[in-house]
Amino acid sequence: MCESIPKTMKAIVFHGPHDVSTEIRETPKIEKADDVILKVKYSGLCGTDLHSYRGHIKGPVDQIIGHEFLGEIVAKGSDISDSEFKIGDDVLSTFTIQCGICWYCKHGYSGQCDKTNTFGKVGLPGGQAEYVRIPYAKSTLIKKPASQDHADDSVYVLMADIFITGYYGVKKIVDFLGQKPAVGVQQLEIKDATILQYMVLAPLGVGPVGLCALRVLNHLGFKKVVCVDNVPSRLEEAKRLGAYKTINFETEPTLLKEVIEKDTGNVGFDAVLEVVGASAALKTAYDSVRRNGFISSLGMGHEPLPFNGLDCYLKNINISFGRCHVWSLFPEALEIFETLKGDFASFIDHKVSLDESKEAFELFDQHKVSKVVFDLTL
Amino acid sequence: MCESIPKTMKAIVFHGPHDVSTEIRETPKIEKADDVILKVKYSGLCGTDLHSYRGHIKGPVDQIIGHEFLGEIVAKGSDISDSEFKIGDDVLSTFTIQCGICWYCKHGYSGQCDKTNTFGKVGLPGGQAEYVRIPYAKSTLIKKPASQDHADDSVYVLMADIFITGYYGVKKIVDFLGQKPAVGVQQLEIKDATILQYMVLAPLGVGPVGLCALRVLNHLGFKKVVCVDNVPSRLEEAKRLGAYKTINFETEPTLLKEVIEKDTGNVGFDAVLEVVGASAALKTAYDSVRRNGFISSLGMGHEPLPFNGLDCYLKNINISFGRCHVWSLFPEALEIFETLKGDFASFIDHKVSLDESKEAFELFDQHKVSKVVFDLTL
Structure with a gap:
């Protein structure tokens, strides 16, 4: 244990809806041999933190919150060798912990780890604090790439969750559209099935996850990406980041239908990325996607699905749901993030x-602000 | 028009539930330039014919029924060149008609053709008759392969619908499992992700479509295919055709759970093929598939889906629904059918x-019989 770690620290604690406060708490200690103690440098405030803040879901009362953070290793358990992590290493953390050895971790589905938990939830104090304990550190932390530029490292809070979640939604679209279609008895050459010409409605809801997804789609060659939201500033940001068209579903209620008619010959979008989870968003996705198209749903829904078995049959619908496997996807997402991160610096408008x-x-x-980061380097 | 076509013919007509009869009807004539008149050789009775026969769905009253047939071209419209089809050609027909030129036909989704219809439904007299008119013949008929053996051609009635539908369900499983998974920060080598070791629950319901799917799965290398039904003779046939295990869900109600525990380490099946469409079958599929697994649903459901948005999110579920694109898939399915057709001859036990x-x-x-074929060569 490093001598310089104080016994107490500042941390943001959730007490109930609209009730958070910065308090003095005991600094976490190594509890298990594969733990690490991280001294936090940057810690983000995520849109999902608002679910409990607004009282939409039950929050972890008296818990330190926050699941988007990075920092420096200041203590580590006996199972972690120096070839894995050293004291002083700058590391990124995923928003979840995962054991690294269960069937799901081994097969690329770390978001379904048998022992997963999310920082800032019950049983796992979060990272809006000066220090945070990282269980399963070997499969939760990743060394931060050495800076090749002088960009502010705070942008890496997006790699804890948001960017990789957007990437996950896009990856599933790419996988689906990459499947070799049947070409029929005429052996028709499908001339217009190039990636540039796929029409993608992504995202439904241009929050930070949606904007990251949009940028990844553009980066991968999708040039006809249509974005839908009702917040003008988000739609402006989508334009800046390369949206082919943007639609404000409140002020332009017929525009989506017009775009489908005009831009797709009334066929519909090849794929739709849904990041909201609400039944209404899934209904829009169903209505907008072409027959045999693909809905990539990232949103955590709680409502009945807005279509029945016959609706799905008649439209030959393909849908993929679920939480991002952040740790499994980290290497491939990081490679893309390193080339795109400059575009995202402006996301963080409140440090x-x-x-x-x-x-x-x-x-x-x-x-009133798009993205808050608590800056502990100040 | 060939001189030898009689003015009237025999045909099986649907009058209502449990009311079909063989009657004399007027022989169809060429109506459009891309029509063909087929002299039927073999015409199958399909399980879906029972839906209207039993009164479960409204049948086409006074219509000639039947959508599984093959035969010889005896007349053709002026738009059909001899390089396309000649009088006297032996041809197979798909169970649907399709225009061949709409967006869906061009992109491999012929089952969603803008102008599709099914033989034996309203507006399109079927093939349980001596003659049948084939609209859009160029994109509905396929030349029968020249026989390299002396097998009875009646087995080709399976190529109108059943075999290709089973193939379609399997193809989607192969496409899904073939997607490159994320391998995580450890860059783990996925040693057990070979096709031989995927556990597939297929089908839920071992009717003719399910048996064809099972045989295709085996042919493609899937050796661990578990079949579920409640009809002992079907499960015996599944065993004969290569099922790894069979489960009678009525007499062995706990066996599926035991197989999941023992054979998959309680992880669940990598993929499930659902051919029934009922809510209960989809629920079994949901419960049996592993998290991040794939449900290939061929059944035409009419009920609410037995899972909500949260169920889908929490299990990272992937589902594909819909009707088979028989014409689009014909060439690739036929290639496999030619090697497997000997296995299916025994399906047809009542000619x-x-x-x-x-x-x-x-x-x-x-x-009392598995598969009826009306043999017009007798």
């Missing part, structure tokens, strides 16, 4: 100290 | 003349 938690949550809740 | 329609429907309805 403050841990002391300013109340105000930061309020501003974020009221959509 | 009769068109005159015996009443008795044939009754026997088929009562599960």
Whole structure:
């Protein structure tokens, strides 16, 4: 254990809806041989933090919250060799922990790890704090790439969850569209099935995950990406990041239908990325996707599905649901992130100290800022 | 028009539930330039014919029924050149018609053709008759392969619908499992992800489509295929055709759970092929598939889906629904069928003349025969 770790630290604690505060808490200690203690440098405030803040879902009362963070290793358990991690290493953390050895971890589905948990939830104190304990550190931390530029490292908070979640949604679209179609008795050459010409409705909901997905789609060659939201500033950002068209579903309620008619010959989108999870969003996805198209659903729904078995049969619908496998996808997503991260620096428009938690949550809740990062290097 | 075509013919007509009869009808004529008149040689009775026979769905009253047939071209429209089809050609027909030129036909999704219809439904007299008119003949008929053996051609009735539908369900499984998984930070080598070791629950419901799917799975290298049904004779046939295990869900109600525990380490099946469409079958599929696994659903459901958005999210479920694109898939399915057709000859256990329609429907309805073919070569 490093001598310089103080016994207490500052941390942001959730007490209930609209009730968070910065408090003094005991600094976490190594509990298991594969733990690491991280000194946090940057810690993001994620849109999902608002679910409990707004009281939409039950939050972890009296828990330190936050699941988007990076920092420096200041202590490690006996099972972690120096070839794995050294004291002083700059590391990124995934928003979940995962054991690394169960069937799901071994097969590329770390988001379904038998022992997974999310930082800031019950049983796992989060990273909006000066220090955070990382269980299963070998399969939760990744060394931060050595900076080849002088960009602010705070942008890496996006790699904990948001960017990789967007990447996951896109990867499934690429996998689906990459499947060799049947070409029929005429052995028709499918001349227009190039990636550039696929029409993709992505995302439904242009929050940070959606914007990352949009940028990845563009990067991979999808040039006809249509974005839908009802927040003008988000739609402007989507334009800046390369959206082919943007649609404000509140002020332009017929535009999506017009785009489908005009841009797809009324066939519909080849794929739709749904990041909201609400039944209404899935209904829009169903209505907008072409027959035999693909819906990549990242949103965590709680409602009945807005289509029945016959609807699905008649449209030959293909759907993929579920949480991102952040750890499994980290290497391939990081490679793309390194080339795109400059585009995302502007996402983070509000950097403050841990002391300013109340105000930061309020501003974020009221959509007055896009992305809050608690900067512990200040 | 060939001189020898009589003005009237025998045909099986649907009048209502449990009411079919063989009648004299006017022989169809060329109506459009891309029509063909087929002299039927073999015409199958399909399980879906029972839906209307039993009154489960509204049948086409006073219509000639039947959508599984093959025969010889005896007349053709002026748009069909001799390089396409000649009088006298032996041809197979798909169970649907398709225009061949719409977006869906051009892109490998002929089952979604803008102008599709099914033989034996309203507006399109079927093939349980001596003659049948084939609209869009260029994209509905396929030349029968020259026989390299002396097998009975009646087995080709399976190529109108059943075999290719089973193949379609399997193809989607192969496409899904063939996607490159994320391998994680450890860059783990996935040693057991060979096709031989995938556990596939296929089909749920071992009717003719399911048996064809099973045989295709085996042919493609899937050796661990588990079949579920409640009809002992079907499960015996599944064993004969290479099922790894068979489960009678009525007499062995806990066996599926035991197989999942023992054979998959309680992970679940990599993929499930569902051929029934009922909510209960989809629920079994959902419960049996592993997280991040794949459900290939061929059944035409009419009920609400037995899972909501959260169920799908939590299990990272992937599902594909819909009707087979028989014409689009014909060439690749035929290639496999030619090597496997010998296995299917025994499917057809009741060959009769068109005159015996009443008795044939009754026997088929009562599960006393597996597959009826009306043999017009007799």
